Amino acid sequence: MKTILKPTLLATAVILLCITLTSWNSNPPKADTWEHLLDLELSNWDAFVGAPHHTVAIEGYEKGNGMDEGTPLGLNNDPLNVFTTVELDGEPVLKVSGEIYGAVTSKKEYENYHLSLMFKWGEKKYEPRLDKPMDSGVLYHAIGEEGAFWNCWMQSQEFQIQEEDCGDYYTIAGTGADIRAIKKENPNSDWDIFIYNPNSDYKQFKTGEDGRCRKSENYGKLEGWNQIDLVCLGDKAYHIVNGKVVLVMENSVTYNENDVAKPLTKGKIQLQSEGAEIYYKDIKIRSVTALPTEFAKQL
Template sequence: MRVLLALLALAAPASAQQSIEAARAIAGDPVTTPQRLTLTDIPKTTGKPTALFDGRTLDGWQAWLGYADPAITYNAGPDARPIGRSRDTGADFAVRSIDGRPAIWVKGETWGSLIHRADLSNYHLRLQFKWGGRTYAPREKQPRNNGLLYHSHGQPGEVFGTWQPSTEFEIMTGSTGMIVAVGSQLRGRTTVAFEPKIIAPHLRYRAGGREVDIVNGTPTWNVEAATDAERPVGQWNTLDLYVVGDRAVHVVNGVPVAEVRDLATIAPDGRRVPLTHGRIQLQSEGAETWFRDIVVEPIDRLPRVRAAG
């Protein structure tokens, strides 16, 4: 899907070609050799693991919903109001059984998130997810979309009336593990290569590549995962998120796909303030999704990402 969209973009108006040229200017000429990334020196836990999902209830989680019509999310007028917590959300988020085990069910029709109350820092978070069968407007014909948002802070609905400011471990078919800045005041540095065959902003994570600052609303608003390590729709996937201070490593089914460092918020006076802790959010963004086995354990260092090729 992403390759098809990129090919369409190449034949589209000048703005699409301009985005490709902007990416080329940022990252240099395309890198044709794919990298094989491996995870080494995996840290040992420094304390007792904690389950964030008890398998029976949504205790510890609080729901927030965006607009009744998700299509207005990115251009809502001044009179539009998100749903927030003004109605029961049992038809949006629930604990249900699937494949013989309990899981958190996210319907996906109304955008929003489940926010966990724990303020987390220096941790390894592991969860499993798989896609359900339903997708919803306005994204019913687009790749399935969700996300694990971490270092969340500020107010629910502060970003587009729907999410808390955060860094995103993208969960999207073809792009799981992508790094996204959720909110205009978020920043994070990573290294990239220019890849014109993927959709804008045409930047893929590459160990040893050009350094960029991820900034929402700019040509570096997200960075694609190094590779698509997701299993086919309908199968369970394991995500590992390693976070120490203002650095993080994204791992999909045992394959490291991205690293980010210097996570920060921008203060009113323009100072860059390190972002080292926060809550997690499980998104609802147009696709039915299941989550289970959500466990966090303390660590004091990150694993290493090694590149071959």
């Protein structure tokens, strides 16, 4: 005997099936199950290349200071191979030339996660940072349009990766957070220096005001591979360098055009190109509900 669904029942069944499939596709990986994000095809990432510095040998694009002037090359348009992959010792490695500012951007958004990766510095540097420390960064909770900041990066929070400054926090394009920090006078600048200290009072950091908090101590290595861990739980984020918790930020927010704050607890992940050659490998992520024990015992 055939069973014939009435139109209303059929529509309901289709809706339930769609909800089920959507729920299944959006479920995060199980806790302690790592999802590897890097392969030789960069299949989990898009590449956004910013505007070239006037010293870059490329034609057909308006050049400028390498930051907020000129015309970005845009999404997945990378004729100079700023972002490429190589295979080393049987595993994929992301090579970032640094020649033009930009980023690879995860195709997915993430929240409540533990991101783990390794990086090491290359040898080359480019304008506009030829005379400055080698620089890159992990941008997290990235939202909105590509190139929102300096024609290069999305609105986001930054885990700084830079010589001597690995683990610092920066606000990017209208974000903010609260961090326990001590103030240090800076006679060489109009900007005060703030340093993470878990025993200090909270200080609010915000784009356009005090937008940077330095890590507690420097654990970054100039030679060889460095281990980076970023743990995001709700509105908190933990910056961890070579196994050491160097900064904790709370109350992660984004500000709208009326300067009204809204919680910022999820988004895409970006790995920056910022004037220096750098290599990334073993990029992986897992869902978490608590700070892993090896980090929690440090706090």
